[in-house]
Each structure stands twice: as C-alpha cells, then as structure tokens.
Amino acid sequence: xxxxxxxxxxxxxxxxxxxxxxxxxxxxxxxxxxxxxxxxxxxxxxxxxxxxxxxxxxxxxxxxxxxxxxxxxxxxxxxxxxxxxxxxxxxxxxxx
Amino acid sequence: xxxxxxxxxxxxxxxxxxxxxxxxxxxxxxxxxxxxxxxxxxxxxxxxxxxxxxxxxxxxxxxxxxxxxxxxxxxxxxxxxxxxxxxxxxxxxxxxxxxxxxxxxxxxxxxxxxxxxxxxxxxxxxxxxxxxxxxxxxxxxxxxxxxxxxxxxxxxxxxxxxxxxxxxxxxxxxxxxxxxxxxxxxxxxxxxxxxxxxxxxxxxxxxxxxxxxxxxxxxxxxxxxxxxxxxxxxxxxxxxxxxxxxxxxxxxxxxxxxxxxxxxxxxxxxxxxxxxxxxxxxxxxxxxxxxxxxxxxxxxxxxxxxxxxxxxxxxxxxxxxxxxxxxxxxxxxxxxxxxxxxxxxxxxxxxxxxxxxxxxxxxxxxxxxxxxxxxxxxxxxxxxxxxxxxxxxxxxxxxxxxxxxxxxxxxxxxxxxxxxxxxxxxxxxxxxxxxxxxxxxxxxxxxxxxxxxxxxxxxxxxxxxxxxxxxxxxxxxxxxxxxxxxxxxxxxxxxxxxxxxxxxxxxxxxxxxxxxxxxxxxxxxxxxxxxxxxxxxxxxxxxxxxxxxxxxxxxxxxxxx
Numbered sequence: 123x124x125x126x127x128x129x130x131x132x133x134x135x136x137x138x139x140x141x142x143x144x145x146x147x148x149x150x151x152x153x154x155x156x157x158x159x160x161x162x163x164x165x166x167x168x169x170x171x172x173x174x175x176x177x178x179x180x181x182x183x184x185x186x187x188x189x190x191x192x193x194x195x196x197x198x199x200x201x202x203x204x205x206x207x208x209x210x211x212x213x214x215x216x217x218x
Numbered sequence: 219x220x221x222x223x224x225x226x227x228x229x230x231x232x233x234x235x236x237x238x239x240x241x242x243x244x245x246x247x248x249x250x251x252x253x254x255x256x257x258x259x260x261x262x263x264x265x266x267x268x269x270x271x272x273x274x275x276x277x278x279x280x281x282x283x284x285x286x287x288x289x290x291x292x293x294x295x296x297x298x299x300x301x302x303x304x305x306x307x308x309x310x311x312x313x314x315x316x317x318x319x320x321x322x323x324x325x326x327x328x329x330x331x332x333x334x335x336x337x338x339x340x341x342x343x344x345x346x347x348x349x350x351x352x353x354x355x356x357x358x359x360x361x362x363x364x365x366x367x368x369x370x371x372x373x374x375x376x377x378x379x380x381x382x383x384x385x386x387x388x389x390x391x392x393x394x395x396x397x398x399x400x401x402x403x404x405x406x407x408x409x410x411x412x413x414x415x416x417x418x419x420x421x422x423x424x425x426x427x428x429x430x431x432x433x434x435x436x437x438x439x440x441x442x443x444x445x446x447x448x449x450x451x452x453x454x455x456x457x458x459x460x461x462x463x464x465x466x467x468x469x470x471x472x473x474x475x476x477x478x479x480x481x482x483x484x485x486x487x488x489x490x491x492x493x494x495x496x497x498x499x500x501x502x503x504x505x506x507x508x509x510x511x512x513x514x515x516x517x518x519x520x521x522x523x524x525x526x527x528x529x530x531x532x533x534x535x536x537x538x539x540x541x542x543x544x545x546x547x548x549x550x551x552x553x554x555x556x557x558x559x560x561x562x563x564x565x566x567x568x569x570x571x572x573x574x575x576x577x578x579x580x581x582x583x584x585x586x587x588x589x590x591x592x593x594x595x596x597x598x599x600x601x602x603x604x605x606x607x608x609x610x611x612x613x614x615x616x617x618x619x620x621x622x623x624x625x626x627x628x629x630x631x632x633x634x635x636x637x638x639x640x641x642x643x644x645x646x647x648x649x650x651x652x653x654x655x656x657x658x659x660x661x662x663x664x665x666x667x668x669x670x671x672x673x674x675x676x677x678x679x680x681x682x683x684x685x686x687x688x689x690x691x692x693x694x695x696x697x698x699x700x701x702x703x704x705x706x707x708x709x710x711x712x713x714x715x716x717x718x719x720x721x722x723x724x725x726x727x728x729x730x731x732x733x734x735x736x737x738x739x740x741x742x743x744x745x746x747x748x749x750x751x752x753x754x755x756x757x758x759x760x761x762x763x764x765x766x767x768x769x770x771x772x773x774x775x776x777x778x779x
Contacts, residue, residue, distance in 0.1 A: 173398065
C-alpha cells in the first residue's frame, strides 16, 4: 500500500490505535486532544499510542516513520496536539 | 480479617498503568509507585495500601526483582542456586503481601521474545537463561500450591498472543513500559477472568445455536447428510474442532444447551445420526428447538435449569440473533462471534468467563447431575402425591465438618447460591476456612438418591456462645430445594447445638433481592420471628423441640463429630 491514503483511512487508523490503548474510549472526534491537559489518554497511554501507531502505519499504509523526535518538539508546533493535526501531518508525509 | 475495599492494587517494577484501562470496567484500580516492589510488598504502611484493596497483582520482570538474573542476561556467570536463593527472598515478600489482601495474583516471569540469550544453549541446564527462568517460575508456582491466597497467572500466553510487537524496546526507553497494549489487553482479560473466578461469578451454561454454529449448513433445508461437519474439508474440521472445545468445557463442568430455530425432530435426528458429531444428545442438558423467540427460549431454559441468566453464555453465528438476546437479556453474555467458521474453536477458547478458580468433583459431574434431575422430573410427573415422589427418591443426606477436601466446593456453594442463602455472605476460601473452629463449626451436607449424587449441596456455619448457638450461614443449593434436605440440616444444627450445651438456637435472615425462598422456609419451619425489621428477621428455637427430620430422609451423621 505505497499509494497516498485518504484522510478517512488515517483517521480510522488513529482511532483504532487509541482504542487499542484504552478500550473504554468512545467516539474520537478530530478535535480530541492527544497530549497534555485534557488529553484522551494519559502520558503513558500517549507513549503506547505513539509506538502502536508507528507499527499500524507501517503495516497498513507502508509508512515507516519514527515519531519520537517529533513528539519532543515544542508542544505548540507538535503535530501530536490533536487527532486532526496528527492526521494532517501523516497525510502530508504520505503525499511527500 | 478486616473488610477490604473491592479494588486491585497493581505492583510492578515497570510502568504498569497501561493495564488499568483493561480492568476499570470490572474493578477500581490502584497503581503502586513504579519500581518500589520490595518496599510495597514488605511495608503495609506504604501509601499504596491506604485504600485497603482486597486484591493485588504483582507483575515484575525477572531481572527487575531477581538481580542476578539481570547479570545472567548480561553474560555474567550466575549459578542456578544463586537465582533460586533470590527467588526465595522474593517469595517471602509475596507471602507477606498475600496476608494483606484476600487474593494475590502473581504474573509468571517472562523475558521479551527478542532476548535470545545463548541461542542453542538458552535451555542449557548449567547456564541457559531460559532454563533458569523455567526453574524460577516453577518455584513461583509452588508458592501458589502452598498458599491458597496466591494464584500465578500465565504471562507467557499474553506475550505469545501479542507477538514480538508486544514488547517493543521503544516503550521501555520512552516510558519504562515493558509491555505494549496488545499484551495488556490479554493480561486484562485474564485478570478479569481470574477475579470473576475467585468471586464465584464463573458462567455455568453455554447455549449454542445449531445451523452454521454447531455445524455448517441449514439442516432443515439440506438434511443431516449434507451438513458440513468433520470429514476432510477445512470448514467441516472447523465445526468439529468447535464441538471438541464445547466438549472440553463440558468436562470441566460447564453445561451445554441448545436454542435453535428449527424443527425439533429434524435437528435431533442430525445430532443422533451424523457420524461426525463430536457432541451427542446426552451432552446437552436441555434444549429449545422451535420457531419461537430465542430470548424467550433462553429464559425458559434458565427456569428449567433453575439458574440465573447471569450464568448463561449464548453463541450464535447470526448477528441479529445475538443483538436480540443482548437487548432482551442483558445478564446473558453474548460474545461477538467471528464470521470465519474456522475460527469458532479459537473464539470459544479465548473466552475467560468460564475460568474456574478450582475444579471440584461436583463441577466435573455437573452434566450427569442435571441428567439425573431430568429423570427425577419424569418420576415426579407420574407420581400420585408429593410424599410418594419423595419416598421413591430414597434420599440420603450426609453431614460432615468443613475440611480441606470439601472447602473449595463449599465456598463455591456459598458464593453462587442466591435463593436459599440466609446471610448471602461472599467469601474466599481462605476467609471461610478461617471462620471454621471447634466452637464455630461449619457443616457441609452431601445429598444422593437412587438416581445419583447431587454432590455437596448444603452448608451451615454455627457459633456457640454459652447456652446459645447462632446460625450465620444456612445455604442450600436449588438442586435439592423442597425435598426435605433443608429440614435435615436444621435437625443436624439443632442436635449439634444441644450436644455442646446450648438450649437455644438463633438465626437471622438478611434480605436480598433474590433470597425470599429462605425467608419462606424459615417462616414455615421456625415459627414467629423473635424480631423483625426491614433489614433483618431473627428466629429462635429450642434445642429440645421436635425433630425436623422427615421419614423419607436417611441421615448419615455422627453426632460426636
């Protein structure tokens, strides 16, 4: 699956990965916060989410990515602020 | 033991909070501080114990608590004796912690699957890390045999199920997380299953559909000869494997029943005549094969088997039927079911709701007991009077003291019985064993008749104080209700009380939503209550009173016991 994927598929992968980390999560809207205050998962859940998402993207859309460096950038610029910002960032990587 | 809060404390040398989301639907979760295992286990004043959890899970890495094992993994020479000595120290810590809770779960030790050690020599008895880890785990398992408050959970299965991705080294470097969500999901399922098991909430009945569930095809359309079952086709093998797993469940005491939309004689002919059927008609304790609503049929089965709907699991290939039963009977567990028939056996095996805390002789013989009950029902239907029916049964009641051989079954009975349960106390084996003393004996009652054994179906706990004997627990299985067994139990209690010098026996009924039958029994046999309020009804009777023992009961009991 080396072709760029549509945004809906990326959103679906992100939501499924979040629910792998916490099966109690309900619907996950695009504006859901991923890290910091009001995040849908705690800091340990966020680490689990990052690593699981790397694996899921590798398997499902053939995107070999390493998120750890991105997750350490200034929170204001981080693509991991919300589901929407992360989706856009992944879509850009796939389009590149 | 002081009453504890129903919650579980997670104690680990790695970040274990990722397990909490998989447990919270079942039980409140507390997490002890990271990597403080020894101090938390040893010191009851640690903040982690403040909420007084009734359960704890200790999940550690072997190199985290047995330091020499870490040295072994790093290539140093470490003897097996050294490892076992440190294992023994850890076990002493676990034993101290077990005294603080009602039950302690300990995850077996594993290393990540990418750790290869010495490769060919990893199982070498002199220096292989995998060999030494097996020996350390064997010692942990011995602890569970020595201490009934400890159970060892098979974490190797969790890792195997999750695969290599379950132990990504990135998780460790980023958050000291030893295991990823896929391992936590498996661990969570097993821990929830274990909690249900020790609390006596194991499911007892699995109800299966027939067409495309027990066999492939529609028997009413195709005839039993054309069903896909066994043989040399993958799908036929898949259904046979599923039936084999159901048979395995039955052997450990789970009852099998059928609810299917079919013509009964056509379906039963298939069961009787298809040569590849693993399950025979006798393997099913009851069935409803008709064109009625399946939810109503399951309700009828619950009534026939005298079991609560919360004992039932319903398996059906059709999503609409599953949804209907889920909506109509929320107490029935209806698992999601795979579309792929080859995965049915696996799906059944993965259910944790049948996990037993123990396996008793009664569990293994449960299907036979229900079949005997069906024979009794036929006799009852043809009997002229109730008295004639009871006389024909040739009932024998045997009373004995609680002991190591009957403790497990007695606690099952205590925890599972709702209707004929005076105080509805729920206790672990350790708690119940602790209340049994010479002055506070627990009697258990076994019942049999000409059709077979009912097993251990009654218990009573008594406290003697001066001239008064107080009955706290009086529990009778619904299997023997209304046959004079309850009265025989009253007879034993009263005779015992008189023998140890009491002239009066007291009992207090504590109402629940479901134990009205025991109140009716007390009102009928024990007369006017000595006191009564919304939350209790107390009865009192003389040890010199008339016997309750019915003539149709043969009582085997040594009064000197």
